Amino acid sequence: MSPTDDFDSKVLEHAAERLRTLALEDERREKLESENASLKREVASLRRNGATGSSQSSFPRRSASHESLMEQSPSERRRMAAFRTKTHRFVVRDVRDGDEDAGDVDDVDAGVAADDDGHFTSAGETFRAVESSTAVMGSSDSLASYEGADASARKKSGDGATKAAFELVLANDEGVEVLEPRDRRIRTRQKGLPHSKFSWLDSPRNALVVKKIHDEAATKMMRRAVKALEGQGITSWLERAVWDDAVDLQCSCKTWDEKDDTFRLDSIIDFVVVLGGDGTILWATKYFPKAMPPVVPFAMGSLGFLTSHRVEDMEKTLLDVCLGDFTLSLRSRLVAKVVTVDGKHSPWRYVLNEVLIDRGPKPVMVELDIAVDGYKVTKVAADGVIVATATGSTAYSLAAGGSMVHPGVPALLMTPICPHTLSFRPVVLPDSVVVTITCPPKARNTAWVAFDGKSQTELARGDSVVCRVAAYPVPTVCAHGENTDWFAAVKNSLGWNTRCADQKPHELRRDDPRTHCFRRICNTIHPYEHHVFASSPPRASPVAVPRYPSLSASPPSPRAMATNATGQVQPSGPHPWKGFASGSLGAMASGAVTHPIDLVKVRMQLRGDVADAASVASNTRCPGMIRTFGHIVKREGVLALYKGLTASLMRQATFIGTKFGSYDALKAAARTAEDSDGKLPFWKMTACGIGAGAIGAAVGNPADLAMVRMQADGRLPPELRRNYRHGGDALARVVREEGVFALWRGCAPTVNRAMIVTASQMAVYDQAKHYILEHTPLRDGLAAQTGASFAAGVVAALTSNPIDLAKSRLMSMKADKNGKMPYNGTLDCIAKTIQREGFSAVYKGLVPTTARQVPLNVVRFVSVERIKALLEPL
Numbered sequence: 001m002s003p004t005d006d007f008d009s010k011v012l013e014h015a016a017e018r019l020r021t022l023a024l025e026d027e028r029r030e031k032l033e034s035e036n037a038s039l040k041r042e043v044a045s046l047r048r049n050g051a052t053g054s055s056q057s058s059f060p061r062r063s064a065s066h067e068s069l070m071e072q073s074p075s076e077r078r079r080m081a082a083f084r085t086k087t088h089r090f091v092v093r094d095v096r097d098g099d100e101d102a103g104d105v106d107d108v109d110a111g112v113a114a115d116d117d118g119h120f121t122s123a124g125e126t127f128r129a130v131e132s133s134t135a136v137m138g139s140s141d142s143l144a145s146y147e148g149a150d151a152s153a154r155k156k157s158g159d160g161a162t163k164a165a166f167e168l169v170l171a172n173d174e175g176v177e178v179l180e181p182r183d184r185r186i187r188t189r190q191k192g193l194p195h196s197k198f199s200w201l202d203s204p205r206n207a208l209v210v211k212k213i214h215d216e217a218a219t220k221m222m223r224r225a226v227k228a229l230e231g232q233g234i235t236s237w238l239e240r241a242v243w244d245d246a247v248d249l250q251c252s253c254k255t256w257d258e259k260d261d262t263f264r265l266d267s268i269i270d271f272v273v274v275l276g277g278d279g280t281i282l283w284a285t286k287y288f289p290k291a292m293p294p295v296v297p298f299a300m301g302s303l304g305f306l307t308s309h310r311v312e313d314m315e316k317t318l319l320d321v322c323l324g325d326f327t328l329s330l331r332s333r334l335v336a337k338v339v340t341v342d343g344k345h346s347p348w349r350y351v352l353n354e355v356l357i358d359r360g361p362k363p364v365m366v367e368l369d370i371a372v373d374g375y376k377v378t379k380v381a382a383d384g385v386i387v388a389t390a391t392g393s394t395a396y397s398l399a400a401g402g403s404m405v406h407p408g409v410p411a412l413l414m415t416p417i418c419p420h421t422l423s424f425r426p427v428v429l430p431d432s433v434v435v436t437i438t439c440p441p442k443a444r445n446t447a448w449v450a451f452d453g454k455s456q457t458e459l460a461r462g463d464s465v466v467c468r469v470a471a472y473p474v475p476t477v478c479a480h481g482e483n484t485d486w487f488a489a490v491k492n493s494l495g496w497n498t499r500c501a502d503q504k505p506h507e508l509r510r511d512d513p514r515t516h517c518f519r520r521i522c523n524t525i526h527p528y529e530h531h532v533f534a535s536s537p538p539r540a541s542p543v544a545v546p547r548y549p550s551l552s553a554s555p556p557s558p559r560a561m562a563t564n565a566t567g568q569v570q571p572s573g574p575h576p577w578k579g580f581a582s583g584s585l586g587a588m589a590s591g592a593v594t595h596p597i598d599l600v601k602v603r604m605q606l607r608g609d610v611a612d613a614a615s616v617a618s619n620t621r622c623p624g625m626i627r628t629f630g631h632i633v634k635r636e637g638v639l640a641l642y643k644g645l646t647a648s649l650m651r652q653a654t655f656i657g658t659k660f661g662s663y664d665a666l667k668a669a670a671r672t673a674e675d676s677d678g679k680l681p682f683w684k685m686t687a688c689g690i691g692a693g694a695i696g697a698a699v700g701n702p703a704d705l706a707m708v709r710m711q712a713d714g715r716l717p718p719e720l721r722r723n724y725r726h727g728g729d730a731l732a733r734v735v736r737e738e739g740v741f742a743l744w745r746g747c748a749p750t751v752n753r754a755m756i757v758t759a760s761q762m763a764v765y766d767q768a769k770h771y772i773l774e775h776t777p778l779r780d781g782l783a784a785q786t787g788a789s790f791a792a793g794v795v796a797a798l799t800s801n802p803i804d805l806a807k808s809r810l811m812s813m814k815a816d817k818n819g820k821m822p823y824n825g826t827l828d829c830i831a832k833t834i835q836r837e838g839f840s841a842v843y844k845g846l847v848p849t850t851a852r853q854v855p856l857n858v859v860r861f862v863s864v865e866r867i868k869a870l871l872e873p874l
Contacts, residue, residue, distance in 0.1 A: 198327065198477075207237065207271050209253075211276060212277065221275045221311050228319070237254050238255050266287075277307060280297075281476075285474060308480075331407045334351040338449065341461070354392040355388075356385075356451075357385050358384025359445065371435070381419065386413070387412065393405040412469055413428055413429070431469040436465070439461055446458055447459040578868065584656065584660075587655075592645070593859050604848060647703055648707045659697075659754070689759035693755040693756070750807050752826055756803060760800075761792045765788050772787055786862065797850040801849050806833070810825075
């Protein structure tokens, strides 16, 4: 056969195939047009019989559920309306009076079965019948059927200038609507309704109060809520476990048997009061598997995407709710069920956040078939798939890379978890679709499904999960409005742009001393200087950027990364020198302020000492703080209150600075992957405080010895006084007269005291600060720091006073005529003190110790925090 003959035969075969295709298309078109004409006649008949209601003024809408429908018999009302599109044929039926509500489609077992083409049809006489059909090529019909209106209703503006009237038939799972716009324009059928007003037609009588479990603050707020509701004549209902614990509320509150399946709480409760976080709202929804009453959420949890009301305004908010003066946000829910491979259907489950289908405990990814309205979309190979509501878009779906969706958007989200080679991306679907996710019969592994993080079930090969948007939402009472509440919740919970207030201004003068520091900061974050994290030198930038020649500097070296004992890489935290610098400067400031009180404390602790025989013989004992203070001023003058100040500043700079720097370094070393939230357990903070106290005391003992001797010098007889001129002179004379090792005399009690004080002081401060920030509305500022340092000062005074007394006596003791020292050590000093003066003697000076520790800690910790903030940019 020649090439020409071969070409001619192929042309003839192609032409014959084309003719057969056109014949099939003509047959399908004729069949579809015949069916559409029949359906149009049926709709027109319903309209003539008055089943579609009366028209509206500008945009008439005729619904099959209007009053005229109620005049028909049940047999006439079974088949409402029907029409066919290119892909679906809709037959919508209504439910009879006396049965479930017409819109109660969630209670019907709407099974989904697949035909030979892979499409899905709903089983039974439920809410929609969908038959698969091939789209007709070349058809001029649109997705909905159009019918010309009566010619007398047309408004003519001239010959040939008439726009044909029409009607638009729309259908969903719950009904059919016929729209006939008089101005012959197609508009958006429905827009969002962000503004609403809820009003009671009857006074509410019952309210369910749900609180966060194991939370004392929530329990107190629950009692306030019950009292406020009782004042409005509303009966409060409590969960059985809560009702059993609240014995004093059992007379005024009611409960129910949660095991009684016949009890319908939704037929009694008018609204729900939730005291907790988002998890508490999820817990409350389980009591309302169908219609849920309005929910009044008060923020008492760690997250606040759904809780928009403040507990401080509880009484006013509940009064507004009782009066019916509030707006609602209708948060859609999902209904989902599992269909096994052998056709068994699980009960419908209501879901507020998401349905999760993932790999479960297995370390390999899963394969899942995704179908939307019966159309097989794709096969997903990933760690899992999330089907979420708009409310759940800020939960797991957001963490997996999905979009945030406003709760007013009627949508369903489908988000893959770590899809293989990014083969499937997050999508947002309309709320009318039915999503079916199937574990393929030949899948390598089974999958697992969870509903709002609960009821985890394994999906065998061939099992499916069917999800769709439920008819019943969760109506939450808005604090201001749906839009305002949502943006405020997202902004506060996700911390949007929280760093903006901390950014440094760009407008700095060339002669400003801060300019050099600021430009170093800018250089570290400049877009073309990301080479600071690379090992090779940077290439020259092709973009010319003006610089000040005198301020140009080499790029900063990359920050080192620390590793813990297991070899895990961790950020090294702030530079150690910042902790030493801030601790030294803050301690010197606090030491200067509280030095007079410290001097009085030392004098009081040394009274009754066996080395103070002259003082005892002269009967100069002053038991009280005020009398001791007055005695010093009277005998030695006002300036005597600042004796040893230079040594005190030396001690603060060495001892306290080392303590703060070591504490930060030890905390950074002790932090593990489990402590990624920045908060260490209390035992770790205590251990870090013990280590930091021991290091600081050993380094600062010489200055501490000089300070104690200079403070105690005034109580000795003139012939026994050392008369040190300042701290440096004291250290030099101690080395010259007593030897170098004398600088560490009393080091043991100093270290013991420092370990106890630092452990209690630093750990209590951190723990108290964390508690204040988590359980009060205060932020990390002066008020929170003052409260935490006050608690640290009180605890430090109580734990340190006995050892502090022994330290003062050991450091100031002098040998007797035989060269024997009065005490052999800390325990010997405490034992002899108790033996001679009684047990209460170890707490001598407790009042001035507390009076000194509290302001000292307040000034010290606040100063350290402020100085750290100033040093942070460096």
